[in-house]
Amino acid sequence: MFWHSRAEWIRTSGIEFIIDPARYTNGGHAEKVIRPVAERFSELMRDLLYVVTAPQTTMVFGLASHGLYEGEDPPGNCLSMSPAKDLEYQWLQYTLSESLGFWLRDHGKEAQGYQKRIVDVMLEKRYPQDSRTGDIAFACRVGLVLVRSDGW
Amino acid sequence: MAGDLWASAINFAPQLFLPRALGKGINMRTLKKVCLNAEDAIGQSLQRRMNMTSVTEIREAFEAIFAPETLPFLSIPGNERLVELEMTRHLLMHKGGIVDNEFRQKTGLRDAPIGKPLPLSIERASQLANAGIDQGRRLLQFVEGALGDTRQS
Numbered sequence: 001m002f003w004h005s006r007a008e009w010i011r012t013s014g015i016e017f018i019i020d021p022a023r024y025t026n027g028g029h030a031e032k033v034i035r036p037v038a039e040r041f042s043e044l045m046r047d048l049l050y051v052v053t054a055p056q057t058t059m060v061f062g063l064a065s066h067g068l069y070e071g072e073d074p075p076g077n078c079l080s081m082s083p084a085k086d087l088e089y090q091w092l093q094y095t096l097s098e099s100l101g102f103w104l105r106d107h108g109k110e111a112q113g114y115q116k117r118i119v120d121v122m123l124e125k126r127y128p129q130d131s132r133t134g135d136i137a138f139a140c141r142v143g144l145v146l147v148r149s150d151g152w
Numbered sequence: 153m154a155g156d157l158w159a160s161a162i163n164f165a166p167q168l169f170l171p172r173a174l175g176k177g178i179n180m181r182t183l184k185k186v187c188l189n190a191e192d193a194i195g196q197s198l199q200r201r202m203n204m205t206s207v208t209e210i211r212e213a214f215e216a217i218f219a220p221e222t223l224p225f226l227s228i229p230g231n232e233r234l235v236e237l238e239m240t241r242h243l244l245m246h247k248g249g250i251v252d253n254e255f256r257q258k259t260g261l262r263d264a265p266i267g268k269p270l271p272l273s274i275e276r277a278s279q280l281a282n283a284g285i286d287q288g289r290r291l292l293q294f295v296e297g298a299l300g301d302t303r304q305s
Contacts, residue, residue: 030296034160036160040153040156048281145249145270145272146272
């Protein structure tokens with residue numbers, strides 16, 4: 001499917017997203033202090049790469065979920081805190097309608113699987129009370145810009 | 153990750169790092185408030201009061217508790233790609249992805265089309281992601297070494 005080949009392309013174009021936590025096994029402070037941080041960072045990087053390479057529908061859903069998670073905005077309008085609210089909202093609406101059309105046309109079943117994963121990431125509070133949900137929302141947008149820029 | 157690491161370093165050796173942090177982003181009033189809140193580790197409580205959303209802020213936070221000369225890898229210039237990553241994030245998250253003068257000036261990307269959506273290729277996205285990952289890796293290694301030194305001294 002289209003996003004599988006796209007994901008493969010990104011993987012082979014230089015992202016070194018793994019920080020090996022196994023490096024920090026020598027006991028003492030490296031294992032107690034550094035390793036947990038390295039593990040969380042590594043996991044976050046994997047999630048971000050996953051999101052960047054996910055289908056458009058998932059990215060848009062991720063943005064909407066970000067809004068829901070923050071509890072500040074209704075679904076689909078997660079960007080109201082932005083000074084460029086109108087502009088961003090137009091962009092979101094455009095990508096949402098485009099993505100949903102694409103999804104409904106061809107990829108319903110597989111896209112549902114991807115959506116479930118992003119729900120796991122966004123809503124099961126793996127990244128509570130810090131900026132990481134924002135990182136994932138950023139990855140959603142990077143994915144959408146890539147889609148828009150190169151026509152995938 | 154930077155904030156996570158900063159907080160972990162404070163928790164590891166509060167007797168060493170707390171006095172250093174005082175007066176450099178953290179004041180005594182904040183510290184007293186944090187100490188009254190027994191539910192949180194002190195590092196995480198202080199971290200929430202520090203801004204670490206830009207390269208400069210991350211550098212300042214780490215300089216507050218470690219010797220500045222030991223942090224050459226977070227200096228600007230020398231990390232233009234990291235600044236580009238930061239500015240790209242800002243543009244996509246807060247400006248609808250539309251290039252403006254501030255973006256052009258801070259990144260030095262003179263070809264970026266003002267008033268138009270920022271174009272982004274897979275290769276460019278990979279380079280920017282790697283810049284962030286590389287700095288994260290170096291920061292981890294630096295703190296690992298610095299905490300080892302505190303144990304020995």
